[in-house]
Amino acid sequence: MQKRLPQLAKLDLIPRRxxxxxxxxxxxxxxxxxxxQAQTDPLPSWNNGAAKTAILNFVRxxxxxxxxxYVPPDQRFATFDQDGTTWVEHPMYTEIVFSFERVRELAAxxxxxxxxxxxxxxxxxxxxxxxxxxxxxxxxxxxxxHTGMTVEAFGKIARDWLATAKDPRWHRPYTDxxxxxxxxxxxxxxxxxxxxxxxxxxxxxxxxxxxQEIYGIPPEQIIGSAxxxxxxxxxxGKGVLMKPPKMLLNDNFSGKPEDIYLFIGRHPEAAFGNSxxxxxxxxxxxxGTGATLEMIVLHDDAQREYAYGPANGLPATxxxxxxxxxxxxxxSKGWFVISMKNDWKRIFSWEx
Amino acid sequence: MQKRLPQLAKLDLIPRRxxxxxxxxxxxxxxxxxxxQAQTDPLPSWNNGAAKTAILNFVRxxxxxxxxxYVPPDQRFATFDQDGTTWVEHPMYTEIVFSFERVRELAAxxxxxxxxxxxxxxxxxxxxxxxxxxxxxxxxxxxxxHTGMTVEAFGKIARDWLATAKDPRWHRPYTDxxxxxxxxxxxxxxxxxxxxxxxxxxxxxxxxxxxQEIYGIPPEQIIGSAxxxxxxxxxxGKGVLMKPPKMLLNDNFSGKPEDIYLFIGRHPEAAFGNSxxxxxxxxxxxxGTGATLEMIVLHDDAQREYAYGPANGLPATxxxxxxxxxxxxxxSKGWFVISMKNDWKRIFSWEx
Numbered sequence: 001m002q003k004r005l006p007q008l009a010k011l012d013l014i015p016r017r018x019x020x021x022x023x024x025x026x027x028x029x030x031x032x033x034x035x036x037q038a039q040t041d042p043l044p045s046w047n048n049g050a051a052k053t054a055i056l057n058f059v060r061x062x063x064x065x066x067x068x069x070y071v072p073p074d075q076r077f078a079t080f081d082q083d084g085t086t087w088v089e090h091p092m093y094t095e096i097v098f099s100f101e102r103v104r105e106l107a108a109x110x111x112x113x114x115x116x117x118x119x120x121x122x123x124x125x126x127x128x129x130x131x132x133x134x135x136x137x138x139x140x141x142x143x144x145x146h147t148g149m150t151v152e153a154f155g156k157i158a159r160d161w162l163a164t165a166k167d168p169r170w171h172r173p174y175t176d177x178x179x180x181x182x183x184x185x186x187x188x189x190x191x192x193x194x195x196x197x198x199x200x201x202x203x204x205x206x207x208x209x210x211x212q213e214i215y216g217i218p219p220e221q222i223i224g225s226a227x228x229x230x231x232x233x234x235x236x237g238k239g240v241l242m243k244p245p246k247m248l249l250n251d252n253f254s255g256k257p258e259d260i261y262l263f264i265g266r267h268p269e270a271a272f273g274n275s276x277x278x279x280x281x282x283x284x285x286x287x288g289t290g291a292t293l294e295m296i297v298l299h300d301d302a303q304r305e306y307a308y309g310p311a312n313g314l315p316a317t318x319x320x321x322x323x324x325x326x327x328x329x330x331x332s333k334g335w336f337v338i339s340m341k342n343d344w345k346r347i348f349s350w351e352x
Numbered sequence: 353m354q355k356r357l358p359q360l361a362k363l364d365l366i367p368r369r370x371x372x373x374x375x376x377x378x379x380x381x382x383x384x385x386x387x388x389q390a391q392t393d394p395l396p397s398w399n400n401g402a403a404k405t406a407i408l409n410f411v412r413x414x415x416x417x418x419x420x421x422y423v424p425p426d427q428r429f430a431t432f433d434q435d436g437t438t439w440v441e442h443p444m445y446t447e448i449v450f451s452f453e454r455v456r457e458l459a460a461x462x463x464x465x466x467x468x469x470x471x472x473x474x475x476x477x478x479x480x481x482x483x484x485x486x487x488x489x490x491x492x493x494x495x496x497x498h499t500g501m502t503v504e505a506f507g508k509i510a511r512d513w514l515a516t517a518k519d520p521r522w523h524r525p526y527t528d529x530x531x532x533x534x535x536x537x538x539x540x541x542x543x544x545x546x547x548x549x550x551x552x553x554x555x556x557x558x559x560x561x562x563x564q565e566i567y568g569i570p571p572e573q574i575i576g577s578a579x580x581x582x583x584x585x586x587x588x589g590k591g592v593l594m595k596p597p598k599m600l601l602n603d604n605f606s607g608k609p610e611d612i613y614l615f616i617g618r619h620p621e622a623a624f625g626n627s628x629x630x631x632x633x634x635x636x637x638x639x640g641t642g643a644t645l646e647m648i649v650l651h652d653d654a655q656r657e658y659a660y661g662p663a664n665g666l667p668a669t670x671x672x673x674x675x676x677x678x679x680x681x682x683x684s685k686g687w688f689v690i691s692m693k694n695d696w697k698r699i700f701s702w703e704x
Contacts, residue, residue: 074570151613208617218426219617229613231606231632239635241613248614254583261503261581261593262600263615265560265571280583283591 042188045181045346051295051338055185058293059192062269069291073193077268078293079223079260079281080186082200082207084274085297086215088167088177090306095202096138097174098161102145110144119144139247146203146227147243154243159209172350175214179297180349182272186215189270197268199260200224201252201277205243223259225251252277257284269293275309275321282335294335298322301341304351394540397533397698403647403690407537410645411544414621421643425545429620430645431575431612431633432538434552434559436626437649438567440519440529442658447554448490449526450513454497462496471496491599498555498579499597506595511561524702527566531649532701534624538567541622549620551612552576553604553629557595575611577603604629609636621645627661627673634687646687650674653693656703 046052062071083089103113103122113119118137121129146154167174186196198207198217204224211217226249230242251259257280260268267288271281274297282294299322300307308314309322330337340347398404414423435441455465455474465471470489473481498506519526538548548569550559556576563569578601582594603611609632612620619640623633626649634646651674652659660666661674682689692699 204614204617220615222617226614229610231609231636239609239632239639241609241636257583257591257593258581262556262578263572265556265574280591284583284593287591 042191043181043184045184045344047343047345049343051336051343054293054295054336055188058270058291059188061291063192071269071290075266075269076189076192076194077197077264077266078186078189078194078270079197079199079256079268079272079285080182081256081273081275081278081281082198082202084299085272085278086178086182086186086198087174088305089274090299090308093202094167094174094177095206096141098158098165098206099141099145101161101165102157103141106145142203142225143227143245143247146205147245149243151205151229151241151243154205155209158206162210170348175210176348176350178214178348179344180346180351181344182297183215183349185272186217190216194270195221197221197223197260197264199251199256199271199281201250201255203227204249204251223251223263225249225255254280256281260284267292271295272297274299276323276326277321279326279329282330283333286333286335294330294333295338296322296326296330296335297338297340298327300339301344301347304347305340394543395533395536397536397696399695399697401695403688403695406645406647406688407540410622410643411540413643415544423621423642427618427621428541428544428546429549429616429618430538430541430546430622431549431551431608431620431624431637432534433608433625433627433630433633434550434554436651437624437630438530438534438538438550439526440657441626442651442660445554446519446526446529447558448493450510450517450558451493451497453513453517454509455493458497494555495579495597495599498557499595501595503557503581503593503595506557507561510558514562522700527562528700528702530566530700531696532698532703533696534649535567535701537624538569542568546622547573549573549575549612549616551603551608551623551633553602553607555579556601556603575603575615577601577607606632608633612636619644623647624649626651628675628678629673631678631681635685638685638687646682646685647690648674648678648682648687649690649692650679652691653696653699656699657692 043052043055061067061069062076064070080086083093087094100122103119107113107119107123110119113123118133118140121133122141149157162173162175165174166172167177170177189196196215196217198211198215198221200207200223202224204222204226207224208219208222211222212219225247227243228246228248230244232240232242234240249255249259253276256278260281268281268285269288269290270293271278271285272295273279273282278296282296285292285294298311299305299309300312310324311322311327327337329335338344395404395407413419413421414428416422432438435445439446452474455471459465459471459475462471465475470485470492473485474493514525514527517526518524519529522529541548548567550563550567550569550573552559552575554576556574556578559576560571560574563574564571577599579595580598580600582596583591584594586592601607601611605628608630612633620633620637621640621642622645623630623637624647625631625634630648634648637644637646650663651657651661652664662676663674663679679689681687690696
C-alpha cells in the first residue's frame with residue numbers, strides 16, 4: 001500500500017495516516033490477494049512437465065524488465081498453426097469437409113462436375129479416390145468452392161455452415177473441437193502483452209469468421225492461405241471485394257515465415273505447430289534474437305483424440321505430418337514436443 | 353465526482369460525506385481540468401474550417417458511446433496513403449530518388465546497364481527520357497534495386513540512405529518532409545483508440561524501417577507494394593527471408609482496398625489520400641457502415657510546398673494525380689478536400 005497512499009493523500013480525500021486497525025485490515029486483504037494470485041494456475045488444463053514449465057518460463061523471462069531476455073510489449077508476437085495445433089484436423093481438415101459439402105451442394109449448378117475430377121469423386125463420395133487427391137486436386141476444390149462471390153458472401157456461407165455442421169465422432173460443432181490447453185496458452189500470452197496470430201495453411205477467409213469468437217483473435221491477426229481479391233463495383237455502384245478463382249498466398253511450409261514477415265515484419269517470439277508444414281515457422285521464430293519458444297503438438301492420444309503420423313510409428317496421413325525427421329530436429333534444436341496424452345489434462349473444454 | 357465517490361467510500365478509506373469546504377475545492381479543480389482540456393487543440397497546425405471540423409466531428413461521433421455511429425475500439429482503423437498525403441512526393445517519390453541513386457551506385461557491378469533501358473537513362477541522368485518512363489520501367493528499377501538480398505539487408509540499405517540523403521529544395525532529410533498536420537491527425541486518432549495504417553503504393557520494405565520513428569506506426573501496420581519473399585537458409589543453416597526479383601502486391605488503385613482487406617479484414621473507418629491511386633481506398637472506406645471519413649489532400653500551395661495536378665488547373669504529373677474527375681467525385685460523395693494552402697497553418701514541424 002505504501003506506493004499508492006501518497007497519490008490518494010494528494011487528493012486530500014483521506015487522512016494522511018491510517019488508523020492502526022485499518023492498516024492491519026488492509027495488510028490482511030493484500031496478503032489474501034497475493035495468495036490467491038499465486039494459486040491461480042494460468043494453464044489449468046496442462047499437467048506439470050517440461051512443456052508447461054517451458055511456457056511459464058518463456059513468459060517470465062520475456063516480460064520481466066530485469067531479465068536479459070526482456071521483450072518490449074510492442075514486439076511480443078506469438079503465432080499458432082491451426083489444424084492439428086489449436087483444433088482437431090483428423091481424419092480430415094474441417095475446411096476440406098466444408099469444401100466437399102459445398103461441392104455436393106453446388107453440383108446441381110455444375111453438371112460438368114459429374115464427369116470431371118476431382119469433383120466427381122467428391123460427389124460420389126469415393127473414399128479411395130479422395131485418398132489419392134493431389135495438392136492440385138485440393139486447390140481446384142478450394143477455388144471452386146471459395147470464389148466467385150464477395151468476401152462478405154463467402155464469410156456468411158462459412159459461418160452458416162459452421163453453425164449447423166457437426167463432426168461425426170463427437171457430434172458437436174467443429175468450433176467445439178478446439179484444444180482447451182492451447183486456448184489457455186493464447187489467453188495467458190495475451191494477458192502478458194503478447195499478440196496472438198493464427199498462421200494457417202487453411203484459408204484466411206474461412207478462419208476469420210469464427211476466430212474472434214472461439215480464440216479471441218481478431219480478423220487482422222489471421223494469416224492464412226489466401227485467394228486473390230478483386231475490387232469492383234456492385235449494381236448500385238458501391239465498391240465491393242470479389243474472390244476471383246486465383247490463389248494469392250499458400251501459407252504452408254516456407255509460406256509461413258514469408259507471410260509472417262509480410263504481415264508482421266519480424267520474427268515471432270513464440271511459434272506453435274504440429275507438422276512439417278509448420279517446421280519453417282518454428283525455425284524462423286528460433287532465428288530471432290533473445291529467448292524464443294517453439295512447440296509442436298504430437299497426436300499420441302488415440303483414446304481422447306487421435307494418434308497418427310510417423311513420429312508415433314504410424315503411417316503418414318494426407319493431413320499434417322509429424323515425421324521422424326521433424327521429431328529429431330525438434331529434439332536437437334530445443335523445441336518442445338507436446339504430448340497430448342501426457343501433457344494435456346483435458347483436451348476439450350466440454351470434457352468431463 | 354458523484355459517480356466516483358461511492359467506490360472510494362466502499363473501501364472505508366474516506367469519510368462517507370465530504371466536508372463542505374473540501375467539496376468546493378474539488379469542484380474548482382474539476383472545472384479547471386475541464387477548461388484545460390477544452391483549450392488543448394488536438395490539431396494545432398490546422399486552420400479552422402470544414403476539414404478540421406470534419407475530423408473532430410468524426411472522432412466525436414465514432415467514440416461517444418451514446419452516439420448512433422459509435423464504433424467499438426477493436427474496429428477503429430484509419431488508413432493513410434503516404435506519398436503526397438503524409439509526406440512530400442513532388443517532384444519525385446522519395447523511394448524513386450533512392451532507387452535511382454542505388455542504380456548509379458550499383459552500375460559498376462552491372463556493366464550491361466550502360467546499354468539497357470531504363471538503367472542507362474538513370475545512369476546518364478537523362479531527365480527527358482526519365483519523364484517518359486512507363487510503369488514497367490519503374491518496376492524494373494524497383495526490382496533491380498530492392499531484391500537479391502535478405503529483408504534485413506535491404507532494411508539497412510534504406511535506413512542508411514535516409515540517414516544521409518537530403519532533399520534538394522529544403523536540404524533536409526526526407527523524413528523531415530512529413531506533414532505536421534497529418535501527423536497530428538494520426539496522433540489524435542490513436543489517442544482515441546484508432547489504429548493508424550500506412551497504405552502506400554511505395555514499398556512496404558522501404559517504409560517499415562522509418563515509419564515507427566517518424567509516424568509512430570509499427571511494422572505490422574504498414575501495407576504497401578511488396579516484393580515476394582523467399583524463405584531459405586544462410587551458410588550457417590539459419591532460416592532467412594530473401595527478396596527474389598518478383599512483385600507480390602501492387603498497392604495502388606484497386607490494390608489498396610484489396611490489400612486492406614488482406615491485412616485488416618474489414619473496411620477502414622477513415623481513409624486519407626491525395627490522388628487517383630487512393631480513390632478506391634476512399635470509396636471502400638465509405639462503403640463501410642456508420643459514419644466514415646474520407647479526405648484528399650490538394651497540393652495547392654506553391655509557396656510553402658508545391659502546386660500541381662489537374663484539380664489545380666495544372667498539368668498531370670507522373671506521380672499522384674488529383675484529376676478533375678476525382679475532385680468532382682469527392683464533392684459529390686461528401687469527401688473532404690484538404691487545401692494545403694487554406695487548411696494547414698503549418699506544413700512542416702520545423703517551419704517558423
